[in-house]
Amino acid sequence: MAELRITDVRKAYGRVQALAGVNLTVRSGALMAVLGPSGSGKTTLLRCIAGFETPDEGEIRVDGHRVATADTSVPPERRRIAVVPQEGALFPHLSVLGNVAYGLDRAARRAGRAAAVLDLVGLSGFQDRMPHDLSGGQQQRVAVARALAPRPPVVLLDEPFNALDAALRAELRQDVWQALRADGATAVLVTHDQAEALSMADEVAVMRDGRIVQSGPPELLYHVPASPWVASFVGDAVWLPAVLDGGRARTPLGALPVVHSEGALPPGPLCVLLRPEQITLAPPGAAGAVAATVVRRDFYGHDAVLALRLADGTSMAARIFDPTAAPPAVGDEVTLRVHGTARPYPLGGHSDSPRDD
Missing domain, CATH: 2.40.50.140 (Nucleic acid-binding proteins)
Structure with missing residues (x-):
């Protein structure tokens, strides 16, 4: 577990200001949902946290350690931040167990870490299956297990339920929530789905035009919205x-x-x-x-x-x-x-x- 702290982060692509001074703190072990319409800056923020983009200004710290500023950026592979993308992006030539164990060292493999996280996401007994033998929901569960396997300090979920039907989304997000809790992970969920954000997250940050316009517990955003726009967007x-x-x-x-x-x-x-x-x-x-x-x-x-x-x-x-x-x-x-x-x-x-x- 680790605290994630984002301070005055700005990022522009030419004349487009994707992030216009984002300040956000995710408590250790908490799940923060970043909610906003398309083009609000959610994905850019996630990419800056992961290390795929470098902020123009501001800094990002993980567990007190600076991982990104305008001048210095720790490479993604050294940040130990896991990303679960919209599509599972599994290795087609590896079994379920092989996919989950891919990033583990020898000691973790011997200790059975891959099997343990498969059990966390409800896929015990699926170790020998190949990705093409799995449903879309099962593939996303494997992607979550692979992300949790190395015990990263932060897990980033980039609209991971977007391609699933409504009933499967509801089931899977609850199972993923339980897996994150059981593993004690600090997590950031990027979504444009209000129900997803309100039902899963400890706190919700609402983005608009590259800024966070309100953040807090889901109940606060729903019952005490900071503006009419937030009120109409959140519910x-x-x-x-x-x-x-x-x-x-x-x-x-x-x-x-x-x-x-x-x-x-x-x-x-x-x-x-x-x-x-x-x-x-x-x-x-x-x-x-x-x-x-x-x-x-x-x-x-x-x-x-x-x-x-x-x-x-x-x-x-x-x-x-x-x-x-x-x-x-x-x-x-x-x-x-x-x-x-x-x-x-x-x-x-x-x-x-x-x-x-």
């Missing part, structure tokens, strides 16, 4: 126009309690953030409930998402979880109630509006 968001009135916000869904921890809000128009699961169905005529019409229904089995329109034309979404009742149909009239608090943000002139990007 589904419902935005409502609002006017503050004491400790409440007057919105199309009624007067809602608000919570705001970043200092006083400036005067002017506001928007408030709700998550779709905060909007629930209420019995007809319930006190404080607001009428709406269902304009679309997306049923997922474990829940359903309703696209709704209020009488004043306001559109929003609600996520409902009652598995015992059929969701309302398109065209049905329903009544809505809000649970919990709303989070207000300045709207007029704000440089990071909910619809940005």
Whole structure:
């Protein structure tokens, strides 16, 4: 295990500023997910950590040792940082055991390290298989085992589940999470999948335009996003126009309690953030409930998402979880109630509006 510390790292390709001053610390033994849209700088950051690129400014330290600055760079093979790519990139002529044992010294091979990590990733008994005999998910498990085998201080995972179907992704990421935990690895997962980042990581760093715009535990990013853009990128968001009135916000869904921890809000128009699961169905005529019409229904089995329109034309979404009742149909009239608090943000002139990007 080792702490990874990135300080003011910048990297440009011609006029394109891929990294514009990245600061990030990954605690020893923790899994950090780096989340962001395409072109935000995630892959460039990973390549700088691995040693495939040299930063123009700043430094990178692993377990306190400087491995990269603008002037000096430890070669990738001497950093002992393992990379799991999007595709397993296994050696086709080697067995599963041969692939995993490839980077091990003689003592580690005799100690059975390769077989031990295969057991960690759920592939005990697959030692003699060839890569072409494996499914895509099994190949990725072998790639993870190969990365963990030499006990590297840091493991980098570059969207390793990207090519898998949804069900296999969910299963594999949990198995990989358990393997990383069991081996005590410090890991960085690069992904554009919000569910993947929130479900796997101890902490999440959100990147945009070469910068980290917020980092912290997944619950913090979801419930206390630093900006409307982060709120809309990390999960589904419902935005409502609002006017503050004491400790409440007057919105199309009624007067809602608000919570705001970043200092006083400036005067002017506001928007408030709700998550779709905060909007629930209420019995007809319930006190404080607001009428709406269902304009679309997306049923997922474990829940359903309703696209709704209020009488004043306001559109929003609600996520409902009652598995015992059929969701309302398109065209049905329903009544809505809000649970919990709303989070207000300045709207007029704000440089990071909910619809940005």
